[in-house]
Every structure is written in C-alpha cells, then in structure tokens.
Amino acid sequence: MDTPLPGNTKVTRQDWLDAATQILLTDGVERVKILTLANLLNVSRSSFYWYFESREALLTALLDHWIGTNTAALVAHAATQQPTITAAVANVFICFIDERQFNNRLDFAVRDWARRDPSVREVLAQSDEQRLTALAAMFGAHGYTPEDARIRARVLYYMQIGYIDADLQETTQERLEQVAHYIFAFTGQHATQAELDTFRTTVLSFSETG
Amino acid sequence: MDTPLPGNTKVTRQDWLDAATQILLTDGVERVKILTLANLLNVSRSSFYWYFESREALLTALLDHWIGTNTAALVAHAATQQPTITAAVANVFICFIDERQFNNRLDFAVRDWARRDPSVREVLAQSDEQRLTALAAMFGAHGYTPEDARIRARVLYYMQIGYIDADLQETTQERLEQVAHYIFAFTGQHATQAELDTFRTTVLSFSETG
DNA sequence: ACCCGACTAGACATAAGTGTCTAGACAGGT
DNA sequence: ACCTGTCTAGACACTTATGTCTAGTCGGGT
Numbered sequence: 501m502d503t504p505l506p507g508n509t510k511v512t513r514q515d516w517l518d519a520a521t522q523i524l525l526t527d528g529v530e531r532v533k534i535l536t537l538a539n540l541l542n543v544s545r546s547s548f549y550w551y552f553e554s555r556e557a558l559l560t561a562l563l564d565h566w567i568g569t570n571t572a573a574l575v576a577h578a579a580t581q582q583p584t585i586t587a588a589v590a591n592v593f594i595c596f597i598d599e600r601q602f603n604n605r606l607d608f609a610v611r612d613w614a615r616r617d618p619s620v621r622e623v624l625a626q627s628d629e630q631r632l633t634a635l636a637a638m639f640g641a642h643g644y645t646p647e648d649a650r651i652r653a654r655v656l657y658y659m660q661i662g663y664i665d666a667d668l669q670e671t672t673q674e675r676l677e678q679v680a681h682y683i684f685a686f687t688g689q690h691a692t693q694a695e696l697d698t699f700r701t702t703v704l705s706f707s708e709t710g
Numbered sequence: 711m712d713t714p715l716p717g718n719t720k721v722t723r724q725d726w727l728d729a730a731t732q733i734l735l736t737d738g739v740e741r742v743k744i745l746t747l748a749n750l751l752n753v754s755r756s757s758f759y760w761y762f763e764s765r766e767a768l769l770t771a772l773l774d775h776w777i778g779t780n781t782a783a784l785v786a787h788a789a790t791q792q793p794t795i796t797a798a799v800a801n802v803f804i805c806f807i808d809e810r811q812f813n814n815r816l817d818f819a820v821r822d823w824a825r826r827d828p829s830v831r832e833v834l835a836q837s838d839e840q841r842l843t844a845l846a847a848m849f850g851a852h853g854y855t856p857e858d859a860r861i862r863a864r865v866l867y868y869m870q871i872g873y874i875d876a877d878l879q880e881t882t883q884e885r886l887e888q889v890a891h892y893i894f895a896f897t898g899q900h901a902t903q904a905e906l907d908t909f910r911t912t913v914l915s916f917s918e919t920g
Numbered sequence: 921a922c923c924c925g926a927c928t929a930g931a932c933a934t935a936a937g938t939g940t941c942t943a944g945a946c947a948g949g950t
Numbered sequence: 951a952c953c954t955g956t957c958t959a960g961a962c963a964c965t966t967a968t969g970t971c972t973a974g975t976c977g978g979g980t
Binding site: 526527528530531608611612614615616628651654655657658659660661662663665666667678 | 736737738740741818821822824825826838861864865867868869870871872873875876877888
C-alpha cells in the first residue's frame, strides 16, 4: 500500500484502488486524479479505463470497500462481551488506536467527502447510525439507561472523530496515557490499575501485529 | 454572506472573501474556484485579479482572517473568570454552540485544508496550541493539576472538533440536552440543576442575538 | 506457429481551470 | 468638458483534467 509497485509487476484493479485510497487519505477525494494514480503505478493513464468505467466508478468502489470494513469493525468490537464498562470502552478504543490510524483517517476522508456529495452523505449517515446503535447497546449492556447510553455513545463516538481529525503526532505510549483519562470521562468512574494494565498490554500487542 | 449580492451593488474585496468563505465552508478549499465566486457575485471572472494577485493570495487572506477571529474567540472565552468549573466549561460551549455553527465549520474546513498544505498546517498547529493552553489554564484555575488540566482540555477540545465534524442536524434544544452530559464528562461531577438552567438561558440568548 | 483475451500506450477531443492583456465604462475632482 | 483612478468585460494563451479510440504488446492455451 505505502510502497509504489515495481514497474515490472502486473497492475491489478486492486492496485488502482490502493493508490486511490492512499491519495484519498493524504489529500482528500478532490485530489484523487487518474493521472496521479497512474504515475504512482508507473502505468499509462488510459489503462485505468480498462479496470473502471470512470473516475466516479472508482470512487464508488472505494466507498463500498470502506463501508464493508470500517463500520463492521467498530460494530463487532462494540458487540464483544466485556466484564466491565471500563473494559468495554477500552476495547472500543483498541478498534481505533493503532500506529497508522489507517481506517480512521479513511473514515475522516469519507466524512469530508460526504460534505459535498449527498449520496455519500446518505451512506455515511447509515454507517454512523449503525455504529452509534452498537455503542449505545454496549453502554446499555452495562446498566446505563437507554437515554444515558445513547448520549455516552455519542460522546465517545464524536470524540473519536475529533481525535482523528486533530491529526496528532503521538506515540502509542502517549496515547495510552490519555486513554486512561478518557475512560474515566466516558464511564464516570476511574479505571482500576489492573484494568489499565490489561488495557495497555492488549493495545500494545494489537499495535505490534497490525 | 449567505445571500448573493444584487447585481447593481458595487463589488468589494470583502465580497470576494465572503463568497470564498461560503464555498470553503460547504465544499472545501479544493472547490474554491474563481469562476464559481464570480458567478456568485454576478461579475466577470477576470475582475477578481484586480483585488487579488492570485487564487493563492485569496486563500492566504482567508486563512489570516480565520486566525484573527476563531482562535481569539475561544481563548477569550476560556480566559473569562467563572465561579465553578461547570460554568467555565459551559461558557466554552457557548463559544461553539450556535444555530449556524459558522466559525466551527470554518475551523473544520481549515483543518481539512491543513492536511494537504504544510504552511496551513503550521498556522493551525499554532492556533491549536494557543487554544489548548487557554483551556488547560481554565481547568487549572479550578484546582485541576497541570497534567489533568491539560488532558481535560484536550478531551474537551477534540470532542468539539468531532462534534462539528459529525455535522449533526440538531436544534439548539437537542444540543443543550447533550451538553448537560458533556459537562459531567469533562468536569467529573454532575452539574447542579441551577447551573444547567443558567446555562440554558445563556446559550439560548446567545443563539438569538447571534 | 497461431490466436485470442487481457492489458497498455499514445494520439485525440473536450472541458474546466488559472492567469494576462487590452479596451473601455463610470464616477468624482478640477 | 475632460481627465484620472477605479473597476470590469472579453479575448487570448496555457495547463490540467476526463474520457475515447486505435493500434498494438504479451503470455497462455491449442
């Protein structure tokens, strides 16, 4: 994904998608230009049209892929049973804390895209609703009232968005120090030291594998 | 700002800036095109070059204006003395809750812009630092330790960003209901009913005048 | 050896964007 | 009446983007 392909390797449809994703992440949709992608792949611009009907088709494919992965990931994490609400929130954080923050920056890029494209906005709204519902259910499973669960889900969800948007250059360690405080904020109770330690190990192992 | 000028009125440099701001808010920097602005002002595209040396000059002017207003606003609100931390947080919320969310969406647009332009990123980083320092000082003034104040400032700040980014279609009333919970999260204590009532009146009067 | 499907390059047409230049409208001071 | 500075329109040159069409390359199956 990060390294452009060597010139001799066969170019695939996925390569175009990867290149497009890369530009989408760093520069936004508006900068996803076919020539740019072709240069990244060391290939002629016109080859693009063998794999995709148009630029629009590429963007649609990109969006479809995003829905399939990013939304499902958070929903799955939120649905995983956890002994305490602290652990549950920590688990959700794991879903979005990793070295590259790949999916999250993509999430942001799509969010920006949605601002100027109504059809994308609709897809995003559905995804938001699914994720919020999953998070609210998570809080609900730990004794919060439906109203309170919904609010806390929103706070958690929107803060994650803002966190990504702020585009911090932090190490995993720095991030972890803050997450301890976040958990306090979201659950209304301090995490125990044991819980924090468990959380640290989990996240760290996650970062290394991802 | 929202209504395009009638054709007979004299076009000013500020009109170009306003039109550009409008597009920046709704569509992002990439869509700030001179022809688009000219059409909004019912004026020839080439007239633009009397007021601005280039498109780049327009964008720079736009950024300068944003710094002058948006950053100063939050810093001023954060520096205002408040009896309790709850009131202080509430006061900061006032700074960003209003019907149109004008400055905040602009803030978001600039944040997006910064992602692809290093010089903008630098300006934004300075602004972020100023605002975070102001918020941290606010928490510090109410007895939080420097470390805790800093973290809470960041949570508050980033959540506001995410809140704007989520681009909710809410009434002021709906927003207020949530803010009560936000305050709880940020201060670690429940707001008293009296404080919430005062907060409601303040925000509502602000919305009406703004 | 050949053929055919997968894939690519390059030439072309078209559109949209920036920026320049020139002629001139229009209002206010003299 | 006429200048002069302010502002504008329209023609032009240039660049960059999308999308089309054609002629081909290249490898695997037969």
